[in-house]
Amino acid sequence: MNNFLVIILTATTxxxxxxxxxxxxxxxxIIGYIFxxxxxxxxxxxxxxxxxxxxxxxxxxxxxxxIGLEFSINHLMSMKKxxxxxxxxxxxxxxxxxxxxxxxxxxxxxKSAIIIGFAFALSSTAIVLKILNDxxxxxxxxxxxxxxxxxxQDIAVIPLLLMINIFATDSNSLSSLLLETFISALIVLGLxxxxxxxxxxxxxxKVVSSESDEIFVASVxxxxxxxxxxxxxxxxxxxxxxxxxGMMISETKYKHQVEADLIxxxxxxLGLFFITIGMQIDISxxxxxxxxxxxxxxxxxxxxxxxxxxxxxxxxNKRISFKSALSICQVGEFSLAVFALASASxxxxxxxxxxxxxxxxLSMILTPFILRxxxxxxxxxxxxxxxNEHIICSSGxxxxxxxxxxxxxGQEIVYRLxxxxxxxxxxxxxxxxxxxxxxRNEPVFFGNAAMKSILKQCSVKTCKAVIVAIxxxxxxxxxxxxxxSFKEPINTVVKVADYEEKKLLxxxxxxxxxxxxxxxxxxxxxxxxx
Numbered sequence: 001m002n003n004f005l006v007i008i009l010t011a012t013t014x015x016x017x018x019x020x021x022x023x024x025x026x027x028x029x030i031i032g033y034i035f036x037x038x039x040x041x042x043x044x045x046x047x048x049x050x051x052x053x054x055x056x057x058x059x060x061x062x063x064x065x066x067i068g069l070e071f072s073i074n075h076l077m078s079m080k081k082x083x084x085x086x087x088x089x090x091x092x093x094x095x096x097x098x099x100x101x102x103x104x105x106x107x108x109x110x111k112s113a114i115i116i117g118f119a120f121a122l123s124s125t126a127i128v129l130k131i132l133n134d135x136x137x138x139x140x141x142x143x144x145x146x147x148x149x150x151x152x153q154d155i156a157v158i159p160l161l162l163m164i165n166i167f168a169t170d171s172n173s174l175s176s177l178l179l180e181t182f183i184s185a186l187i188v189l190g191l192x193x194x195x196x197x198x199x200x201x202x203x204x205x206k207v208v209s210s211e212s213d214e215i216f217v218a219s220v221x222x223x224x225x226x227x228x229x230x231x232x233x234x235x236x237x238x239x240x241x242x243x244x245x246g247m248m249i250s251e252t253k254y255k256h257q258v259e260a261d262l263i264x265x266x267x268x269x270l271g272l273f274f275i276t277i278g279m280q281i282d283i284s285x286x287x288x289x290x291x292x293x294x295x296x297x298x299x300x301x302x303x304x305x306x307x308x309x310x311x312x313x314x315x316x317n318k319r320i321s322f323k324s325a326l327s328i329c330q331v332g333e334f335s336l337a338v339f340a341l342a343s344a345s346x347x348x349x350x351x352x353x354x355x356x357x358x359x360x361x362l363s364m365i366l367t368p369f370i371l372r373x374x375x376x377x378x379x380x381x382x383x384x385x386x387x388n389e390h391i392i393c394s395s396g397x398x399x400x401x402x403x404x405x406x407x408x409x410g411q412e413i414v415y416r417l418x419x420x421x422x423x424x425x426x427x428x429x430x431x432x433x434x435x436x437x438x439x440r441n442e443p444v445f446f447g448n449a450a451m452k453s454i455l456k457q458c459s460v461k462t463c464k465a466v467i468v469a470i471x472x473x474x475x476x477x478x479x480x481x482x483x484x485s486f487k488e489p490i491n492t493v494v495k496v497a498d499y500e501e502k503k504l505l506x507x508x509x510x511x512x513x514x515x516x517x518x519x520x521x522x523x524x525x526x527x528x529x530x
Contacts, residue, residue: 007040007044010040010043010044011036011040011275014036014039014040015032015033015036015271015275018032018035018036019032026372027368028131028368028372029271030127030130030274030364030368031365031368033271033274033275033277034274034275034277034278034281034361034364034365035278036275036278037274037275037276037277037278037279037280037281038278038279038281038283039278040275040278040279041278041279041280041281042283058225058228058238058269060125060126060238060239060270060273060333061224061225061228061238061239061241061242061269062224062242062262062265062266062269062270064125064154064239064240064242064243064246065224065242065243065245065246065262065266066133066246066262066263066266068242068243068244068245068246068247068249068250069246069247069249069250069255069258069259079147079148079151081148082144082145082148082149083148083149083151083152084152086145086148086149086152086311086312087148087149087150087151087152087153087155087156088152089311090121090149090152090153090307090308090311091118091121091122091152091153091156093307093311094117094120094121094303094304094307094308095114095117095118095121096117097117097303097307098117098120098121098300098303099113099114099116099117100113100117101117102116102117108352111167111347112342112347112348112349112352114163114167115160115163115164115167115338115342115347116348116356118156118160118163118338119160119331119334119335119339119342119356120300120304120331120335121153121156121304122153122157122160122331122332122334122335122338123149123150123153123304123328123329123330123332124328124330124331124332124333124363124364124367125150125153125154125239125332125333125334126270126273126274126332126333127330127332127364127368127371128146128150128327128328128330128367128371129147129150130270131367131368131371131372132146132147132327141316141320142320142323142324142327145312145316145320145321145324146324146327146328149308149324149328150328151243153332153334154237154239154240154243154334155240157237157240157334157337157338158181158235158236158237158240159181160338161235161237161338161341162181162235164341164342164345164347167345167347168345168346168347180235181235184234184235184236185234185236187234188231188234188241188244189244191230192227192230192241192244192245192248193248195248196245196248196249196251200223200251200252201252203219204219204252204254205431207219208254208431208446209431213261216257216261217261217262220249220258220261220262221262221265223245223249224242224262226245227241227242227244227245227248228241228242228245229241231244237334253434253438253444253445253446254446255445256427256445256446256447256454256457256458257446257447257448257454259453259457260447260451260453260454260457263453273333277333277336277361277364278361280336280357280361281357281358281361282354282357282358285351285354285355285358286358289355292355293355293358293359293362296355297359297362297363297366300331300359300363301329301330301363301366302329304325304328304329304330305322305325305329306325307325308321308324308325308328308329309321309322309324309325312324312325318382319378319382319383322378322381322382323374323375323378326370326374326377326378327370327371327374329370330363330364330366330367330370331359331360331364332360332364333364335356335360336357336360339353339356339357339360398459398462398463399423399462399463399464400422400423400424400425400459400462400463400464401417401422401423401425401464401465401466401467402424402425402426402427402455402458402463402465402466402467403417403424403425403426403427403467403469404426404427404466404467404468404469404470404479405426405427405428405449405468405469405470405471406426406428406430406433406434406436406437406444407433407469407470407471409469409495410426410428410469410470413467413469414426414437414442418442424443425443425444425445425458426442426443426444426445427445427448427449427454427455427458428444428445428446428447429446429447429448429449431446434446445458449468449470449475449479450475450478450479450482451482452482452485455482455483460483460486460490461486461488463490463491464491465490465491465492466490466491466492466493467493467494467495468492468493468494469495470495471497473497473501473504476494476496476501476504476505477504477505477508480492480494480505480508480510481508484508484509489509491511492510492511492512493511493512493514494510494512494513494514495514495516496513496514496515496516497516497517498515498516498517499515499517499518502515
């Protein structure tokens, strides 16, 4: 126990100090986590364990859940070309090319070559989506193409793992395995669909009525972990179950608050996941096969870029195609899971397995630098074309009004905005007021406006103004502080009850402060003197 605590303390210290140093050079924290894992494994002679891997895998689970929140069933169907056409072509073509090269150029046995080839077709969902989300590029045209292909790759992990099972055993026929998988998929999707459609809204309504943030967070964790376990119990990946759970909750009015509450869990577990990636890097393998690993890394990334570019350039312009291809030219974390299972099933030679792990880890280390400079790299090869990368906002709103609070004043503001035909949305933390707004077919969303992630979800950076119409002075101050923390200036209009409440905001850069007491008094006197 003491040794375990020493390891945790050392890992945390290294991760913090290393990332503080790397941040000076704008190096993403992902790199710091990977290096931390490598250092820990050599300091304590500790290599990644199954238990640690299972815990770390939930970083991807929560990432996929938050991505699922952005995509309802209707939204996914609207992306069917990106997911099912682009994704299928990319996996099949890339996997086929790498399989043939592995078998005929490197003389690897056919079954092993197929596994390696299709594992190379997978990209890093964890790194790419995190960076695209953080930068806001997930809502650009090239971000949409990337997301579609990544979603199909996550689905493709299932038949790939099934393929390993087929290659490793002769006891089951192909037809029986396929039938078993098909039945399992129907059961999982059917159960999750029924739960999402008939139980989720009423369940959350009861949870929110308890007015306990702890119960709300615990309920969300129950849904995420429960859906992940259900998918895994039927032979699918944890992350696929989490993605479906996210899509179910995206159909409810609680999606923004759910996402805000889960971000700390997601980021913490993603950090642990990348530490376990670093723990799998064997420095002795790098020393012995350094040239081979570098050449393999370059070849894989160039071939993947070429394949994805060729698929996309048939219907979108060259610049978007090139940026999309660069974004997912690496090999991803699911490939490491595939190699681990194949090695355990004696389908991969131990040395080859280590070479592949190091190559994958290096490609993931390079990915943040590529994504941070994807525009610069595109400029080197392709001149920018006009109007080719318009932003697709998650809320679909630009130049809109965000109203914080749906009390009597908020309802009056909404009434007048509707009469003026101004685009708006409302953030409200009282579920009864949210239900009232929903009954009136008004865009009232359940969420805490005093959370930065909620404001981001409502496209605060592109809004015309934020009107804060709440009566809680502590929360009022917090919301104004958050609005001030954005780099972009945000037009903020705040209602205060009196002069004392106005003084609470005097040190903040608030564009307009409306003193309720003074304005009401002026109106009353004006009417009295008419």
